[in-house]
Amino acid sequence: MASTANPMPRPGASAPSAFEEATYRKxxxxxxxxxxICYVVAYLDRVNVGFAKLQMAADLNLSDAVYGFGAGIFFFGYFIFEVPSNVILHRVGARVWIARIMITWGVISALxxxxxxxxxFxxxxxLLGVAEAGFFPGIILYLTYWxxxxxxxxxxxxFMTAIALSGLIGGPISGWIMDSFHMKNGWHGWQWLLLLEGIPSIIVGIVVFLKLDDRISEAKWLxxxxxxLLARNIAADNVEKEDLSIGKILSSGKVWLMSLIYFSFVMGLYGVSFWLPTIIKSMGVKDALHIGxxxxxxxxxxxxxxLWAARSAxxxxxxxxxxxxxxxxxxxxxxxxxMLASNTTLAMLGLTLATMGILTTLPLFWSLPTAFLAGTGAAAGIAMINSLGNLAGFLSPYLVGWLKQLCWQGFWCSARCWC
Structure with missing residues (x-):
């Protein structure tokens, strides 16, 4: 079995030829x-509820605990259907299944x-979690085919810079939509936000169905x-991997360890993603566009x-x-x-370090399980790690909301924090 510590070629392996480099660039x-683009619109649909909360909580009388539970319950649906969804993708192909995922979640997000x-709520x-189940591990699996x-x-x-890019462009766009469209056609800004950021998923899903190739052998543009060349490299890469049964995947200590590590990373990711707009607002920034x-x-x-860490690794x-x-x-x-929430500059520095550190770990993490899993075992293992890890996506926003509510009720928190 290949080691997860160093999935690079063995010492002495020949350097890639110019033809090989040109092929991979292609x-x-x-x-x-x-x-x-798929992941940008996917992640926007997943976390735009963080911006919608700025207006939605007051309009629907949602407490922070209710919002946190609703934001996190997405991951229960995601958890239940993640493994079967990824196994289906491995069998029917990424083109059809990724397109199905994107179109259904775009519709649900808009509704x-x-x-x-x-x-x-x-x-x-x-239902949004059910619709999206299998998307991320499906793409990770798809990359192992190529x-x-x-x-x-x-x-x-x-691929995973899409998380950062969706925050980079999605924040300002979300703030602008909520400011500019508020009460047009009688709809609140948060309603326009969910509608306008759900439509791109449907459009991109159609493009995926028309343009994505499932396997190397189907790529007529090569x-x-x-x-x-590509097929030989993939075959050589899979020599020391194990195509484990789903039963063995579920009982694998290594897979459970990967799940625990990923759970910890995702805990931080969604603590930032779902609450970042609220944290910034609590620093005294009131305008939705400025928050964005x-x-x-x-x-x-x-x-x-x-990008720097991946290149270095x-x-x-x-x-x-x-x-x-x-x-x-x-x-x-x-x-x-x-701890430094009373100082906007230092608090933003902390949030920047947090976001940069957490997001940098995620793509590099996936080099570990994909170094020892192959075939149906890879489909099930990647999905299991992702689904168990993403349960933190439920716990993290709910825990933050619950703690904030306790803080406001005077149960704790003597520190000057963003509670």
Missing amino acids: VVWRLSPLLL TMFISTPTM YVMRF FPAQRRGRMTSL TQDERD LLSAIPYGAAVVGM DRSGERRWHIAIPAVIGAIGLVMSV
């Missing part, structure tokens, strides 16, 4: 723009604009020599950190320290954002 330019009670968030381990780190990081512009700062820094072949150090930086940033 593949990157063909696949990365569409996959990046959320019509909620009027906490129960309706819970139901729509749960890129060997030594090339997958940068490609995964490029020459036969190029397809042969400020929220872009941490994500802009994260793009730089993600692929060049050196080292993974563990490239994951551990950003994780520690992210934790320090989270603590700073709370």
Whole structure:
């Protein structure tokens, strides 16, 4: 079994030829723009509820605990259907299944604009999680069909910069929509936000169905020599991997360890993602557009950190320290954002470090499980790690909301924090 610590080629392996480098550049330019756009609109749909809360909570009389539970219940639906969804993708192909996922979640996200009670909020968030289940692990699995381990780190990081890019462009856009469209056609700004940010998912889903190739053998835009080269590299990459049964995946200690590590990273990710607009507002920034512009700062820094760390990790072949150090930086940033909340500049610095550190860990993390899983085992294992890890997406926003409510009720928190 291949080691997860260093998925780079063995010492003495021959350097890639000019033909090989040119072929992979061709593949990157063909696949990365569409996959990046997919994840940008996906992540916008997942976290735009953070901006919608700025108006929705008052309009629907939602407490922070209710909002936190609703934001997090998304991940229960996600958890239940994640593994079967990814196994289906492996069997029917990414083109059909990713398109299905994107179109259904775009429709559900847009329909959320019509909620009027906490129960309706819970139901729509749960259904959104069901619809999206399998998307992210499906893309991670899809990349293993095209890129060997030594090339997958940068490609995964490029794909996952979509999280940062969605925050970078989504924050200002969300703020602008909520300011500019408020009460047009009798709809509140948060309703327009959910509608207008749900439509792109449907459009991109149709493009995926028309343009995405499931496998190397189906890529007519490659020459036969190029397809042969890519197929040989993938075959060589899979030699030491295990195609475990789903039963063995569920009982694998290594897979459970990966799930625990990922749970910890996701805990920080959604603590920032769902509450960043609220945290900035609590610093004294009231205008939705200004909140959106400020929220872009941490994500802009994260793009730089993600790409630099991925390039460094692929060049050196080292993974563990490239994951551990950003994780520690992210934790320090989270603590700073709370303890220094009375100083807007220092609090924003803390949020920037937190966002940059947390987001940098995520794409590099996925080089670990994909280094020892293959076939149906990879489909199930990646989905299991992602689904268990994303349960933190429920716990994190709910815990923050619950703690904030306790703070406001005077039960704790003598510190000057963003409570």
